[in-house]
Amino acid sequence: MPQFYEDVTVGNVETYGEYAVSREEVLRFAEQYDPQWFHVDPERAEHESPYGGVIASGWHTAAMTMRMLVDGHLAEAATVGAKGVDDLRWRVPVRPGDTLRIENEVLEKVPERPERGLIRARTRTFNQDDEEVFSMIGNVMYLRRDPDPVAADDESDDQE
Template sequence: MPVYYEDVEVGTVETNGDYDVTREEVLSFAERYDPQWFHTEPDRAAEESPYGGVIASGWHTAAMTMRLLVEGTLADAATVGAKGVDELRWPVPVRPGDSLHIENEVLEKVPERPERGLIRARTRTFNQDDERVFSMIGNVMYLRRSDE
C-alpha cells in the first residue's frame, strides 16, 4: 500500500543502508559530471590534495544518498517529486571503500493543495564510522488520499 501524505507523522525517523562506495564508481562519476583533479586523479590526489587521496564528488554523495532514500523511505511513498532542498552540506568527504547509510527525519507537514501536501524531512548520510558525510532538508510532494 502506498504511503500518502496523511500517513506521514512529524518526528518519524527511519534509517536505511548500506551502500558500498567503489573506486571505479567515484572515478567514473567524477569524470562524467565533476572532473576536478581531486576526484579524478588518484595518484595526484594522494600526493597533493589535503584529503590524502581521491574523494567522491559531493554531487555523487548526493546521488548515492538519493538512491538509499528511494530504496528505503520513498520505496512505497506516493510521491510526485520534490520542490528542492535546503541546507545542503558535505562536512566530511566520501572515499572509495566507505559504506554509507542514511537517517531520514520528518520535520514538518504542509498541506498545499487538495491533491497533495509537502513533507519537509532532514536526510543525513553517515559512513561506516558514523561520521556525517552529507545532510539536506528535502521538500517532497506527497499525494493525498482522495475522498472517493
C-alpha cells in the same frame, strides 16, 4: 501499500541503506560530472590534495543518498517529485571503501492543495564510522489518499 501524506508523522525517524562506495564508481561519476583533479586523479590526489587520496564528488554523495532514499522509502511512497532541497551540506569527504547509510527525519507537514501536501524531511548520510558526511532538507510532494477540497484549509491537526 504506498505511504500517503496522511500517513506521514512529524518527528518520525527512519534509518536505511547500506551503500558500498567503490573506487571505480567514484572515478566514473567524477570523470563524467565533476572532473576536478582530486576526484579523478588518484596519484595526484594521494600526493597533493589535503584529503590524502581521491574522494567522491559531493554531487556523487548526493546521488548515492538519493538512491538510498528511493530504495528505502520513496519507491513505496505516494510522492510526485520535490520542490528542492534546503541546507545542503557536505560535511566529511566520502572515500572509496566507505559504506554509507542514511537517517531521514520528518520535520514538517505543509498542506498545499486538496490532492497533495509537502513533507519537509532532514536526510543525513553517515559513513561506517558514524561520521555525518552529508545532510539536506528535502521538500517532497506527497499525494493525499482521499483528496478533500476542505482538507487544504483545515490541516491544523496534522501539523505538529
